[in-house]
Amino acid sequence: MNTIIQVALDLLEIDRSIQIAKEAVEGGIDWIEAGTPLIKSEGMNAIRQLRKSFPNHTILADMKIADTGAFEVEMAAKAGADIVMLLGNADDSTVLDAVRSAHKYGVKLMADLIIVEDPVSRAIELELMGVDYINMHTGIDQQMTGKDPTPVLEKMTTSVSIPVAAAGGLDAASAAMAVKAGASIVIVGGNITQSDNVTGAAKKIREAVDSKDIPEIAHQTLEEEIRQLLSEVSTPNITDAMHRKGAMKDIHTMVAGKRMVGKAVTVQTFEGDWAKTVEAIEVAGEGDVIVIYNGSRHISPWGGLATLSCLNKGIAGVVIDGPVRDIEEIRAIGVPVFAISNVPNAGDPKGFGEIGASIHCGSQNVNPGDYIVGDDNGVVVIPKERAYEIARRAKEVEKNEKRIYEEIKRGSTLSEVLKLKKWEKM
């Protein structure tokens, strides 16, 4: 049997969802899922509308049922769903009553193992209780912390005899791997729905799962992955991912058009003393960002010679809560430098201050090793403990904006796409 591709519509809006589903169907997807956020936003109307628009497609209602199994299956079935999703760790009483209801209304049940501790054992129990499909799923928030549905898939597909779906951040390569591990259904959300070319994204997944060649997935270290993700997003994407936090105040690019991503080497210095700021160039390694609290808005701790030294060492950039000088040289050298302003005067190298201290720069706390990203919008600080999660979430923001951009390009407006009026706070 051919692998089934299910597109998960996790948007808040049914009209946009239907349009995206049409484009995904053109790209070769088979089943259409009313995602949990869509159902919460639009209710059973989401399922009714999808049924009407796609009379011949299998419609799955991702209800994530946790209780009142029979009642919620009935609602989804009557609205036109063919398959209803319940939570795999719902109580057995809920599962059993959902199964009875599914039989009564002629729909199938899929169990989502999103937060099940021992998914294989639970899947065996769910099959015995009468569930029709298992969904080996890593939730969107879990994906942001690096979890992945594929490692247990092979064991799962050999432990149950009902079809197993895989879900959780799948793209063409990981969907193909899931199929290789035995999944007969791949559920893809963001990598189709947030694309600016939904049909193209769906086609790519279709080709990958139908092909016998599994594309190589290049192995990256965590740091390489963080750096790559951060290099693909903008500082606005990052502050959005951080719930509008992280942006440095009053610090701007001195070298327009230059982007910077790196780990902080911090410097605390004092007004008129540039010894530690320049010594930090020896401490910093390739790809680091020197972040300086200068203690003065009028005397520069940094200039052209220091910038040239950074170029030689492969330092990713410099951020100064204070001014720079030799601005023409700095621009010509091209190392990204971010500062408050530019002035002519510097201090002297006295040697007060500290390299590697926790500092306050641009009204943000910066610790050594925090990730610093700068572009023409400004500079953001990402605490090292949350770097992977923020990088992943920023990438989601970036993808989502690409799709919105595409919809505005087709003639809509931002307010229309986001239904701003509807979502104003009551």
Ligand SMILES: O=C([C@H](O)CO)[C@H](O)[C@H](O)COP(=O)(O)O
């Ligand atoms: O079920 C999902 C999630 O819990 C939100 O409701 C998603 O539909 C599922 O994870 C697939 O979406 P992606 O992870 O974006 O591929």
